[in-house]
Amino acid sequence: MTDASIGTPEQLRDPNYTPALHKAVPLGIQHVLAMFVSNVTPAIIIAGAAGFGFGSDAGAQGFPDMTYLIQMSMLFAGIATLFQTIGLGPVGARLPIVQGTSFAFIPIMIPLVAGKGVEALPALFGGVVIGGLFHTLIATFIGKIRFALPPLVTGLVVTMIGLALVKVGIQYAAGGVPAINKPEYGSLLNWSAALVVIFVTLGLKFYARGMLAVSAVVIGIIVGYFYAMTMGMVTLEGIATSWGRAAPIAFPMPFKFGFEISIAAVVGFCLMAFVSAVETVGDVSGITKGGAGREATDKEISGATYADGVGSAVAGIFGGFPNTSFSQNVGLIAMTGVMSRHVVTIGAVFLIICGLIPKVGAVIRTIPIEVLGGGVIVMFGMVVAAGISMLSDVNWNRRNMVIFAIALSVGLGLQLDPKAVQYLPDTLRILMTSGLLPAALIAIVLNLILPEELSDEATEEVSGGMQGHGEGSLNNK
Template structure:
């Protein structure tokens, strides 16, 4: 609900309006709370997939690399957000857009780093940098390719992203991938910590209001953290306890360019460039959502182009210093619609807070002490919401036989390859990595079929493929 005590209705719809500082600061921090856990989670997942994250021998010894990746996630989310809110020439929409580490790229990153440790990072960040520059290039023609990604395609892709990640949430809640061969994996103790987070998050989402509801996942993880401390899953003292872990981290540190090196990998470059299209279309939707929800108008071509430029530049610069691709965060779009405060300067304050956290390694070290089971409870909620968002997009699709065939084939191939990666084990390494992500083959199939198949497919031409499950000519997923 719009709070008119902050300003007049006209002021609240103005991106250039600055609320009083005593109101602007908590509003800015509210934006950070809404995206904080989602922003650092990709770094934790990639580190875990590579073998130096939670539960690994390196992680148990306080290995600093995951903390550094977390630090860069915060720092460059803040810097990319400044590109959007303050702008730099043609870069930036100059709207209250919050940038953060994108979930969309995780299904691409996991096959690239799986079990390879730090050796996988040069190629990974090489792909991020090249992909970011290509993403920036998309800004010059984003308006001309939107036709190729209707809700059928974007909804499928977002749903596939969520489906690719839900397994990670369950594994984390049960004890993490490194613990899968150990007796404690899947124990009641592990699940109890995850379920505490889930129940607290749901309770706040449904029964609280304002900042409590917006920061439900963060508060849920904090409650889960204290629960884990009480039941002995983590300790405060000892060589690897909370105090020692935080004490070993520096108070202040600057990012290191090319800390992990730089390497050209065809699989990484192709993967990140293809996903840049999906991320760009997502940003277009977020920009449109902000202008509609906060200002009651359509987004201009200049705003959409500037936002896409900021996505790409932010991602490329992040890759140089060990950060992951950035994109606009949809949860903050909803927050603007809820508060009615369209001020870009409020989001700028939030960005400065993120940058401050990113320059203080002790923050990353503290996050590093969160038990993986506790994080699992949070990501179960988050990744489930990604799937739900995709289904929500699909509700706008005209479910005729043509669209059902496209969806069915793309989903079957994409999800099938993801579940059974050995099915393409004899393909060249580059193509195998791209195919087993599941996401890229599903997206390519959906885009190509959507462009090739005529809109007026007859009943006879689709009856055999659809198997009689054609549904109604129009409809939604509601019932």
Template sequence: MAISRLGTPRQLRDPDYTPPLAQAIPLGVQHVLAMFVSNVTPAIIVAGAAGFGFGSNSPDFPELLYLIQMSMLFAGVATLLQTIGAGPVGARLPIVQGTSFAFIPIMIPLVAGKGVDALPVLFGGVLIGGLFHACLGFFIGRIRFALPPLVTGLVVTMIGLALVKVGIQYAAGGVPAIDQPEYGGLLNWSTALVVILVTLALKFFTRGMLSVSAVLIGILVGYVYALAMGVVTFEAIGTSWSRAAAFAPPVPFKYGFEFGFAAVAGFCLMAIVSAVETVGDVSGITKGGAGREATDREIAGATYADGLGTAIAGAFGGLPNTSFSQNVGLIAMTGVMSRHVVTIGALFLILCGLVPKVGAIIRTIPIEVLGGGVIVMFGMVVAAGVSMLADVNWNRRNMVIFAIALSVGLGLQLEPKAVQHLPDAAQVLMTSGLLPAALIAIVLNLLLPEELTEESTEEVSGGLAGKGAAR
């Protein structure tokens, strides 16, 4: 019945097919619902790390709203680059772009406690990193050999592990402070648990729109719970609404630019990882939606759009963009491959980004409610990395590479003072954990022979590998 309304199976697999508007608009909005929370969360995390005040009376309130606004606006702009395209830019496929979680471990050390003063360096890195990312489109196919599932799976897992601490802090009441006795209290945790339980119930016991929008609905239910418990007041909502403008265009070079080595190097190195993720998403879309492999032009075009969208966002005070994997799954589920459906979703995002009052309402969401949502999302990032690692041939060689890269990367995350004598820029890069782990994994994967001897591995694994092999 659904196919007869939307089109024939052949039409549904065609990216250029446009369903009737009565179906295309809900399908486009559904794409936005699937990624909306994930898209604005990085801006809130970065603002919190910078020390922005989260209350509506805070002097930083307009800056926080602006970051949220830019996250929505330039997710829409970057999505249009993918769906409509411009010359070689854009895959012209139903690819949804959004603010990337992958760069958060790089951004947090850059802005930690520095407030608005940290933003010029941050956006300088975003701009240069985006341009570098776009340049990868010229030879993305040639560097894929250096990024097998062992490397990409490790990096994605590390991204999730770097973020889970943020999720727990948010669920407990925000970044802990000396004068915050309610941190970790029952009210905080109960609010986060409501979000988690509702999200799980909808994800596993419903289908269609309810299942796809489980995180968003979970946050809405948590918001209502927080309102009932007095965590949110209608006065606060009214104040936020009144302080936000009805319409505000983006401001080019709003915070100025400063090009710091750590920021530029960090964003450029992470751009390589983001580009590979986009290649995977493009392949997933063409396989799941059209039953074919992605063409070289589609992969290159998607990479150009990925980087150019990030660079444009950086010029206006937006954070890095990347393709959103949850929307790849949505295409496979609905079977609708139309890029014009996603274009409708992009226009909706742009509209939200131009109306700061939308950001003002988002900002009234208590940090504990967001904590429940991001615990689920960040956990899924880790799970996605583990899923990628499942494709690895776990011989002795790969076990050693993974062990060393994970130990160094995670260890430097947990103990940043271990490199306190390095220059400031090097400290930022090293303590992210991601970059040293990725660099070690890439270099060892290229240099080590395909098979290590049994003796060379027994010393590392305590003989377990050898005993397992003997059995």
């Protein structure tokens, strides 16, 4: 996408440099395309899990609620991005960091809302707001807690996030949870729409360059959308109806869904804030290394974490989900070589405009769930792959193997069979069946209490291709 005409090498490494507008605008839109589908997907998943999304019997009643959640995902991703690029006091790294709705919190949110409809949202957003405020507090001591979250822990958590969500992708591709007991669930027609998205995405990722490769998932879903239309899965009448129902412009409403304190929601969001904060540290380091060839400063790391927390808390007040830095845009900066934060600011403005126009959310809502399933399979599979990549930095001695084995077994096992803890109090049951939280807590605690110095036999590296390429210390970053 970039070339020498955009600026000199020194200018391209400067976050404060602004390319000419006719070059900065396409670069900003490129950042939006790289994260757009990932940003709105959590809203669609949570609406579906709650029961007013795809296939909901709520019909018109569920339409404005789901559209509003999509709208807020775009609006507050843009606002949180402005916190990062422009800054507000200690808030913001003043770097080209793109914020978006975090996948990490989805395994926490699904048990909180499952089948409960809009009535579950006040407690959910109460957790988002308080979790965001706690995330802001973490910014004051983020450097001091990194020792507790080495690659063994963070890699496990990211892998668990992906594993918790791959089932959603398969269910969507097959026709969605509401259709699970219907004859059409898992039909060849449903799968064909999902496979079109997957094949187009893979083709562009491997054989295209520049903007086409960056926006592969978006283009794949667009192609899948038109395929679904030719197969009768989308009607022009349905699109016109959705478009007609949506207002030309709408502003966010504070506490639209209400506000309620739920211990399960608050604990879940606060615990996940630690993981999200460490992810942001990694993204900030990746941006400064890939774009400017230097290490991130403490002020930049603290500011980025502040922006995560403030952005999430503000979003929660208006019906948005937790925001965090998006890793795919970190890779985009390394690819283009353009470090300008003002380029990302342009992308943020574009997101805000989309978020103020409900018709954009209304059109997104008409995407067949099978088409979205194809994109989700790719995205969530990449989350698992990212976790495994992080785990490759772990020194796989027997100590670390045991920590990983116990955490993964308990976390994934409880998620697969929630009835195993059906007699626990409701709050604890919801937290345990998320899978992610028990796995993370077990890994953190065992990593802190088990001695580094074990017998020679116990520290012997495991053979069979499991050895990582780290330098041997569990706490390598």
